[in-house]
Amino acid sequence: MAELTVRWHGSMAEIPEAQWHALTATAGLPFYSWTWLVALERSGSVAPRQGWQPCHVTLWRGETLIAAAPLYLKGHSYGEFVFDQSFAELAAQLGQRYYPKLLGMSPLSPVLGYRFFSAAGEDPLEITQLLLQQIDRFCQEQRIFSCNFLYVDPQWQPLAEAAGCATWINQQSLWSNxxxxxxxxxxxxxxxxxxxxxxxxxxxxxxxxxxxxxxxxxxxxxxxxxxxxxxxxxxxxxxxxxxxxxxxxxxxxxxxxxxxxxxxxxxxxxxxxxxxxxxxxxxxxxxxxxxxxxxxxxxxxxxxxxxxxxxxxxxxxxxxxRSFDPGAGGSHKRRRGFVARPHASLHRWYHAPFEAILRRWLPEANAQQHQQIEAVNAELPFNASLPALGDSAA
Structure with missing residues (x-):
């Protein structure tokens, strides 16, 4: 069996389209298609001068792509819609440089479904562990403060949590048919x-x-x-x-x-x-x-x-x-058929004092977020089935 190799890419165009499609097609998410991600890069919407440096990592067996994680080095927190500016302030108070950070999401799109994509027949847990090891090594060598995965797929979330990622809960809107x-x-x-x-x-x-x-x-x-x-x-x-x-x-x-x-x-x-x-x-x-x-x-x-x-x-x-996600923000959506639902972001920090503070804070913050979501949905002027965090049908 061919040895596994890891490659880092400064552009989605470096990755063969057909092989990327083979990994991501079953997810049914246009925002992670090769065509969508390449369009963002070619148009200059996602580029270093915009604070988005493509930094995708792939795993190969010989010349066959078996796993991939779309990643970006970010020089700011815009276009993410998960607001971590308070994290940046805390890092500054600790004398640390928060940016650039490593980010996993479909750029500019607050769309649930981020994961490490893997080929059929591969063990998702093993793939997750292997790629996280490579990401940790990269961040530590390059002195990157953190790695952050936003709007994660609820089915992938426990795999990343088992590998040590910290979970932060936020909310967004959803209409369900x-x-x-x-x-x-x-x-x-x-x-x-x-x-x-x-x-x-x-x-x-x-x-x-x-x-x-x-x-x-x-x-x-x-x-x-x-x-x-x-x-x-x-x-x-x-x-x-x-x-x-x-x-x-x-x-x-x-x-x-x-x-x-x-x-x-x-x-x-x-x-x-x-x-x-x-x-x-x-x-x-x-x-x-x-x-x-x-x-x-x-x-x-x-x-x-x-x-x-x-x-x-x-x-x-x-x-x-079966569903309509209207995008980020807007409390006015609640009165027009959209429920509040939780979504998770996952984080890895490479500064022990910072990580200790955040891991102490997250359980209470997440509990408050769930309470807020329950309170919002209790006031809805319509009957609805309320999605849970682990509801992959959303």
Missing amino acids: QNYRTFEDYLGSFNANQRRNIKRERKAVQNAGLTVTPLLGADLSDALLARMHHFYAQHCSRWGAWGSKYLTEAFFTEEASALRDHLVLFSAHRGEPTQPVAMSLCVRSEEQLWGRYWGSDEEIDNLHFEVCYYAPIEWAIAQGL
């Missing part, structure tokens, strides 16, 4: 007051003369994708320095066409759907939908809710999708 056949079925899960509110919000968009049409596949012309960049950039600019404008124009105009099979645009229009006044971009798999970006040329009451929540939910029901 409770076997709805129509949007009216979905509305029926709400109490009467919120059901009226949602109908009024949708009616306001109709009264503005707008129709919302989902566009996908062959309907996604280069011009329409470029138009989506306009909306994205315009929306980010409204928030000034806090606008989180991470994707470059080239991602939309040069790279996104290769991702058409996974994109859905929801166009709000008065004439043709290809002439939108507002639009949102979602990403889909065979079973899930993720909300990502939106923007509008007009200020219209409740248009954001329609284009980013209601129209995607209605489409997801029609397609038989």
